[in-house]
């Protein structure tokens with residue numbers, strides 16, 4: 626066992642598991658949690674001894690900074706079970722790296738690698754019955770950190786809690802996704818916190834997304850805040866466009882989150898001879914390509930849904946429908962990625978890590 630997963634953890638287990646009360650065939654995403662959670666507190670300038678304990682609510686002071694100033698970050702990752710009952714993570718080093726970048730941007734302490742990785746490995750090992758075999762069954766992993774120090778002075782907290790909670794999930798199919806291209810609202814701005822998985826980025830999307838929902842659209846394609854002429858992300862996912870047989874996606878930036886799914890799909894596409902161009906994509910290019918028929922696909926990418934095909938988009942009150950195509954890049958790349966995650970295909974990139 627590598628030493629970065631053997632950090633000593635106090636473990637208190639539940640007297641009896643609630644797993645038999647869970648209907649694994651009808652899981653609604655992110656609503657059921659496993660028996661245990663991982664907790665590690667930062668105070669007096671250092672991380673204290675971590676714990677794994679029964680999943681349960683906990684008390685915070687009403688003046689805790691997280692309630693007032695939103696000092697909170699998170700990650701989203703998954704564990705998969707192969708045919709031999711082994712459980713695997715996918716590129717957890719990337720999530721740790723991004724988590725700590727988010728922490729720095731939010732003036733929070735970085736979580737040491739051995740605490741993060743030991744928490745993940747030991748908690749998932751304890752809960753491995755919750756990871757079901759078969760394509761589409763996963764354990765969604767939610768590491769997060771909140772400012773728990775009390776006092777309403779608008780300054781960074783001196784106390785933080787890092788936690789990991791686990792939720793069994795079925796691969797989720799979001800139905801037909803139609804999107805609106807943002808002309809007014811923005812998800813992120815240069816110099817802002819868009820590149821961090823900071824809680825406030827998501828609450829800031831709720832209202833414009835609600836307006837889009839009221840018009841019959843499920844998501845928003847965010848554009849750059851300064852000019853609204855460049856296509857950046859789709860909801861909480863990175864976004865790809867296929868024009869003829871080339872895939873386009875914007876470079877990551879202060880406004881565009883560095884998705885693990887995005888970069889893995891770029892590597893897979895390139896390996897298998899699909900042409901990928903990472904460069905800013907203009908709204909005008911998309912409209913032109915939709916009009917002349919060269920626009921074949923638009924899809925979002927992220928850990929939760931892996932690949933989310935978009936069936937049409939609206940811009941300046943005109944609706945453009947995407948063609949229904951066989952052999953989509955979206956499905957091809959999704960299958961290739963999930964086959965690696967479930968150990969059904971060779972992991973030539975060395976992305977998977979055994980629990």
Ligand SMILES: *Cc1c(COP(=O)(O)O)cnc(C)c1O
Pocket residue numbers: 701822858860861862863882883884885886887926927928929
């Ligand atoms: C988490 C997230 C993504 C996707 O990242 P993955 O690592 O692929 O899950 C994309 N955009 C935003 C804004 C996100 O929060």
